[in-house]
Amino acid sequence: xxxxxxxxxxxxxxxxxxxxxxxxxxxxxxxxxxxxxxxxxxxxxxxxxxxxxxxxxxxxxxxxxxxxxxxxxxxxxxxxxxxxxxxxxxxxxxxxxxxxxxxxxxxxxxxxx
Numbered sequence: 001x002x003x004x005x006x007x008x009x010x011x012x013x014x015x016x017x018x019x020x021x022x023x024x025x026x027x028x029x030x031x032x033x034x035x036x037x038x039x040x041x042x043x044x045x046x047x048x049x050x051x052x053x054x055x056x057x058x059x060x061x062x063x064x065x066x067x068x069x070x071x072x073x074x075x076x077x078x079x080x081x082x083x084x085x086x087x088x089x090x091x092x093x094x095x096x097x098x099x100x101x102x103x104x105x106x107x108x109x110x111x112x113x
Contacts, residue, residue, distance in 0.1 A: 001032070001033045001034070001035065001081070001082045002020075002023070002032060002034045002035070002079060002080075002081050002082075002101075002104075002105070003034075003035045003036075003037060003067060003071070003079070003080045003081075003082065004016075004034065004035070004036045004037065004038050004040060004046070004057070004077050004078070004079050005037050005067075005068055005071070005073035005076055005077060005078040005079075005080075006026075006036055006037070006039065006076050006077050007038060007039055007040065007041060007076050008038070008041055008045060008046060008049040009041075010076045010077065012094065013076050013077045013095070014032060014053070015053065015095055016077055016095040016097070016101075017053070018098075019097055019098035019101055020034060020036070020055075020056070020057060020101070021055070021056040021057075022039065022098055023072060023098065023101050023102070023105070024056045024057055025056070027105060027110060030110055031084075032105070032110065033045050033058070034056075034057035034058065035057065035058050035059075035060050035067075036055055036059050036060065037060045037061075037062060037065060037068060037073070038056065038059060038060070038061050038068050039068045039073055039076065040062055040068075041062075041067060043061055043063070046059065046061060050082045055110065057100035071091075075094070076093070077094065077095055078092070078093055078094075079091065079092040079093075079101065079104065081104055081105065081108050083108060088110035089107070090104045090107050090108055092104050
């Protein structure tokens with residue numbers, strides 16, 4: 001599972017959105033699930049953003065989970081890769097594009113090709 005902590009106001013999160021969507025397309029058949037956890041924004045604001053800029057991944061609101069506190073998400077985007085046993089297999093702080101996300105997945109033994 002790849003968890004992305006993000007916010008609608010975060011320009012770097014917006015920039016990384018196509019990269020996350022591409023990863024989903026390439027790794028979904030390998031069992032990768034991507035959750036985008038929106039941090040600290042009201043449901044109405046997130047829904048409005050998603051109406052204008054749809055996401056390919058599952059969206060989770062911070063009010064529905066304690067993941068942001070669990071992984072100390074304080075800057076965005078933050079990516080946390082969790083393996084099948086529930087262990088953190090890797091982390092990436094900040095937007096670094098599709099190549100960096102692919103390297104993160106490769107380190108955990110996933111290969112999108």
